[in-house]
Amino acid sequence: MIWKMSMHEVSMIMLFLSSILCGVVGVVKLKSGEADILEWELMSLNSSVIVFTLLIDWISLLFLSFVFMISSSVLYYSGSYMFGDKTFNRFMYLVLSFVFSMSMMVLSPNLVSILLGWDGLGLVSYALVIYYQNEKSANAGMLTVLSNRVGDVAILLGIGLMSSLGSWNFFIYSFYLNDNSWLVLKVLMVLAAMTKSAQIPFSAWLPAAMAAPTPVSALVHSSTLVTAGVYLMIRFSAALEGSSIQSFLLIISCLTMFMAGLGANFEYDLKKIIALSTLSQLGVMLSILALGYMNLSYFHLLSHALFKALLFMCAGVVIHSVGDYQDIRHMGKLIDYMPLTVSFMTVANLALCGFPFLAGFYSKDMILEVAFMSNINFIAFILYVMATGLTVMYTFRLIYYTLSGEFNLSSASSINDEDSLMTNSMIVLGLGGILGGAVLSWVLFPEPYMICMDGLMKSVTLLVSMLGGFVGYMLNMMNVNYKLMMLDNYKISCMAGSMWFLPLLSTLKNSEVMLSSGSYIHKMSDKGWYEYFGGQGLNYFFSKMFKILNNLQLNSVKVFMKVFV
Template sequence: MEMICLIYFSILGILSLILFILGVYFMILDYSMIMEFNLISLNSSSFMMTVLFDWMSLLFMSFVLFISSMVIFYSSEYMHGDLYINRFIMLVVMFVLSMMLLIISPNLISILLGWDGLGLVSYCLVIYYQNIKSYNAGMLTALTNRIGDVALLMSIAWMMNYGSWNYVFYLEFMKNDFYMTLISFLVVLAAMTKSAQIPFSSWLPAAMAAPTPVSSLVHSSTLVTAGVYLLIRFGICFNVELKLILLVFASLTMFMSGLGANFEFDLKKIIALSTLSQLGLMMSILSLGEFKLAFYHLLTHALFKALLFMCAGNIIHNFMNCQDIRYMGGLVNFMPLTCVFLNISNLSLCGLPFLSGFYSKDLIVEVMSMAYLNVFIYMIFYISIGLTMCYSIRLTYYLLMGNFNFLSLNNLSESGYLMLKGMGGLILFVIFSGSMLMWLMFPSPYFICLPSIFKLMTLFMIMIGGLIGLEISKFNLNYKLKSMNFYSISLFFSSMWNMPIMSTFGVNYYPIFMGEYYKNFDQGWIEYYGGQNLSFSLFKLGNLFQFMFKNHLKIYFLMMVLWLVFLLINL
């Protein structure tokens, strides 16, 4: 079992290194390459497979392969004892291959193949543990993502107005065309479902039912980032109205998930909500027209979020699959190295100066401050940064500093050396990747001219958020809220503004419930004039035609006899 994991780890790691070197080479030369492979030639029609290699696709592929290699190495110990480990590894590899196909495709058909591959394999991975919670989460994930798949299928149909499905040829000079506006709207809808923006957010915390290595891969660099990557590719042809709609939804998602994470007690759900918050940040800066910045944050976020999930997995593993942070505490005494990794990735997520998250987040916020927009967007960006710090400090307090509330007879230790090595492979990149990518992607620095108070606003919000996070952690929030009759409000915030209820009961329970009243109201007339009577009429008509076709010679001769009789009578 470990041998298979090591083989995949080695192959993916070497590929990642090669692609990174190629990506840097392409970036320096400002070089891109479109390759076409002729699959089938039939008469005068050619079926071509097109792939696009430029610095963006190569770098992203390199990061995805690197993280997936570390995740597979980590899984060899995390999933130890699983009878079907080979199937698990195969599913993870299929997942990565689907993402590869999506990244290198300049063609909507092959994008759909990768997109659907991600959706199907993610369903198999979410239901991996095969219990009721997993099945429900898997169904919610799959059905929400189907909306995006249908939007992509519709955009493929609208692209038949052009000469081919290679969208890269049409983005620039067809941007004012009505068809391209329609296609871009459908692509934005697809990206919003895959990247879990409001109102499709409920599937992302539900997908935490998957094994933790899968969560680490899904929530850092593959499934949820597919939507952002698609928008980076399509971004040239978006009009102002579409960007504004996307900006509103993305900023609300960022705010909602940051607020919700402060009321959550499930370790993996807190990290999932932080992913949602970062996706909102990427989408909102993307809708302000800064595609390179969105991509930059996408890469840095992938590294520290993968490490954060791996640390959470190690903690859950040691706590006998307990995920409630109220049971944890004082972990720094039991699992020092895991806590160091967790703390570094958490502070990187907050945007603490000179860690990788700081470079991308600070630049994004400063560029947003320079852009002339409105107070609502300005405030929601800074409040979301404060909320990120708030839930990160709360998590750190509960895990590292609070009282240890687990079983007094326990066996907490850092004996999982393979898991620690898997995490150790990421830690240097979490610290240094921000500055490294900054030097590579922005060789000529951005000139940002802001007043001192605006320049220091990010640090102020980090400090204020940290202080609030520390204060709300010091007392048992749940108990206090109950005593102050605010329990329903906390429930509202922690359940993501009731979105999971709307996603499940809203589309399932209420139509069936209302169906009873409709049945009594129309007394079966809708059935008579609708589907049932139509099928009955078609059945009768079909029988008549069948009778006529089976006996057509008899009917022909009978008609001939009748015609002769009619002729004789007239004579």
């Protein structure tokens, strides 16, 4: 008997088995406290040795386990979602090369070798964003790759700075990098993390990257590419402790999660709402990391990957079923037609809100309580509270418009849960969204954190969440008054709904400024002073000098001297 398996099935099986293997070995490493470092010397340059290094410890193995598990579900899901696509094999190869680049980046404690995975992520994500070959995808891909290029340059400059140490293994040296001599390196690494994790002012590329196919969004823009910056900061966390850059990272990440939560309440594109929620959760991870709690940031990174990938996959099933459009105002009452998909989507939404005993509750609740207990200023506290309320608010708004609101679909829509390939691929992540947080909390924190707070501070998170959910659901039920209120305050709503004009500043205005200034610099420098002091000027100077020297060599210049006796 000959077994015939398609590419997505083979990929799913191999990645799922790899996920189990990495997870088991990672838990063993965590319990034993061991870490293995493998080095392969490529070349020696003066006193600096260029080596290819792999760090195999519990952080890298557990993260790889989650990446492989989500990738296996997404590739199996793609077998149905991308069915009929003429270049399906190319799509699968691109996704697999993305997983390989992510593995390179996760396992590397060396800035030179980490750049291979880091640049690979940027290149493959660009190819995936422009997969649908149209103008919108091309613009989104260009914004994505140029924004990430800033972080690539920051890492290259960091490699140049670290060359004075004789090695680029930041995992070893990060404990000894003080602010007096290495503040610039820390700024460059934070800048690289901000670009890859789409923090202000680089936030515009993440919602724009939703032009990619939905399986790409589920894998790339929820749990792997955008978390690469957070992972880099987790590896650099020892160098950040006690540094002056921590306050800067805290305020930027808090502003990002507030801005993303505010923008999601004005957005009507289903995938962009989920992308903005990803942006908000990235702010949560980086903010608690800036406070010095690396393990909590890593905990939320893993639990968030489970339910956010599930949420994107559910969104893909919904988009397919309702006729391939993404406006949530044209959906509604899906609970009557897609009970299984809606159940998974509700689990993912409630986990995002931090509903008790789901995956997001264990990490998010602990993060908020630890942040409230920490020595943060009043502005950061207010931003935390408001971002939490806004998260629940846009989640219940999404639930109203898609799952439980009025039926707004056309009569020709075929809405059902009959695609077994897509629904089966969501089961693993659905179980992860329910049980993943509890299991991770038992594994990562066998001894519970002691959090001592008064009753009011303890109940702030619960009260804000309940208020946000109530306001988010009721405002959209009274949509007439809601729209009129937005029109009365048009300028404020326009700013809040456009991510504080970051897409405009990142594209149109930025291009205008860069083109005009670039033209001026081109005339003044390339065709001006650089020509005078550069190639043309040197050519003119040397040609004159060589003529004089040539005349002297030929002895055609006679010097007569009158001698007086």
